[in-house]
Amino acid sequence: MSIEKVKDYFRQYGMEGRVLEFPVSSATVELAAQALGCEPGRIAKTLSFLVGARAVLIVAAGDAKVDNHKYKAQFGVKAKMLSADEVTELVGHAVGGVCPFAVNEGVTVYLDESLKRFDTVYPACGSSNSAIELTIPELERYSGFAGWIDVCKGWAED
Template sequence: MSLQSVKAFFAEHAPDIEVIETPTSSATVALAAEAHGVEPAQIAKTICLRVGERVLLVVARGDARIDNRKSRDAFGGKPRMLDHEQVAELTGHPVGGVCPFGLATPVPVYCDVSLRAFDKVVPAAGAINAAVRIGVERMAQLVGAEWCDICQDAVDRQGTEAAE
């Protein structure tokens, strides 16, 4: 059902975009990058968050980490990730196939500015072995996303990783 809802979304809103199904899983950033021949950063991962009573989706580059301070400032509270069951119920997509397309429930979508490092990205497409190649700005436009800046900068990530 989930893959079908994504295919229906693209058939209606962007019939020129093809859903790519792979024979192997692309459920993680590393697997998706390998399956689609791109760097992990070019995978557009979709994260489901709850901030207070609000639920929202954030699409960010595959190697990005959410910065707690930036996200609190942007969303007015501390974000918490939803569990697998909540994600599936909200989006209609299984974890590993979550994307901002063909959602079961209308949810605000935010695209992190980290995505703008790329012309095209590869987000999942409603299944653990499906994705699309899409222009960053077009993706944001198709899903009515607002832009946000909630991920750690590359310099911050390097410092954090070196300290770990």
């Protein structure tokens, strides 16, 4: 199970106990915000795209939407989200639990600027009923991100 992969990943840092599991679904931003009792923007959603032949993950604030113009300027191609089957195969997590931790080899992770306005955020942990609260520096460290990008719109500081 994907959540076990993520817990194993965090175990090396002594953080597996920080992984939260809920009796309800947290598969969408709205459901995760309800399960956690926080504002939707603090849900760090992980979006999966195909750039050329490689999978790219963009972790963004829950209230942000991908801006196609900004995306194309960043990656040089039109935004193409992965299908549910492609996400599982290429990333290693199923839709609803996609996160930037314990992903398959060759997956590149980016963090969107929309996250920087929060002290802590809640990314999923490999299942549709899990999350972990991380500070932005922790998210940077544990996601193995390639860099900060600005490809979203519709959030408070837009």
